[in-house]
Amino acid sequence: MPFAITDLTAHFAGSWRLSREIVATDGEPIGTADGEAVFTVEDGVLVYRESGRMRLGAYTGPMSRTLLYHPADGGRAAVHFDHGGFFHDLDLSTGAWATDHPCRDDIYRGEYVVLDAGHWRQEWVVTGPAKDHVITTRFTRA
Numbered sequence: 001m002p003f004a005i006t007d008l009t010a011h012f013a014g015s016w017r018l019s020r021e022i023v024a025t026d027g028e029p030i031g032t033a034d035g036e037a038v039f040t041v042e043d044g045v046l047v048y049r050e051s052g053r054m055r056l057g058a059y060t061g062p063m064s065r066t067l068l069y070h071p072a073d074g075g076r077a078a079v080h081f082d083h084g085g086f087f088h089d090l091d092l093s094t095g096a097w098a099t100d101h102p103c104r105d106d107i108y109r110g111e112y113v114v115l116d117a118g119h120w121r122q123e124w125v126v127t128g129p130a131k132d133h134v135i136t137t138r139f140t141r142a
Contacts, residue, residue, distance in 0.1 A: 002095025003114040005075035009046050011092075011117075012039040012069070015142035018050060022135050025125070030133055031056035033063055037139060045070055046077065106131045117141070 005011045020033040035052015046069035054063035066082035075093035080086055088099040092114055101108040106128030114120040118141035125134050 003116050004095045005092040005114055008069070008075045008077050008090075008092060009041060009071050011075075011114075012046060012048075013041060014039060016139040017142050018052065018137055018139050020054075020135065020137040022056065022133055025127070025132050025134060033137075035063065036142065039069075103128075105129050 016037045016039075018033070018035055018037045021029070022031040022033075023029050031054060033052055033054040033056075035050060037048060037050040040047050040049075048067040048069060049064070050066075051062070051064045054061065067087065068080040068082060068084075069077040069090070070080065071077045076089070076091045078086065079088050079090055088101050088110065090099065090112065091097050092112060095114045097112045099110045099112075101110065103126075106126055109125045109127075111123045112120065120139045121136065122139070123134065123136045126132070
């Protein structure tokens, strides 16, 4: 049962451990990542920064990503890439949210599920001519 969020900024602010697995849609493992995600409030924006170590095919090394969550009422936000481009809307007022993001000819179908105050999951099913995999990231409050 999802855990409803009434204040997205208050819920996510702080540090989270992340564990990610990437598998082909047929279930074949492609890669993994482990690290930390930190949400900080900067000028009214909830800034998400992840860093860690990734293993993807022949690559093993550092990974990082920054996203900008522009909070709205309660459990809602507009999520943008760090370059400012729109990524997707988010509404966790019920604890779960499904969204889409087109990326060139591929489509990312995402799902967020907040399990409790200290755990949440994000999954992206990516399909199209360039990509065909599932990215699942599990977050645990640090």
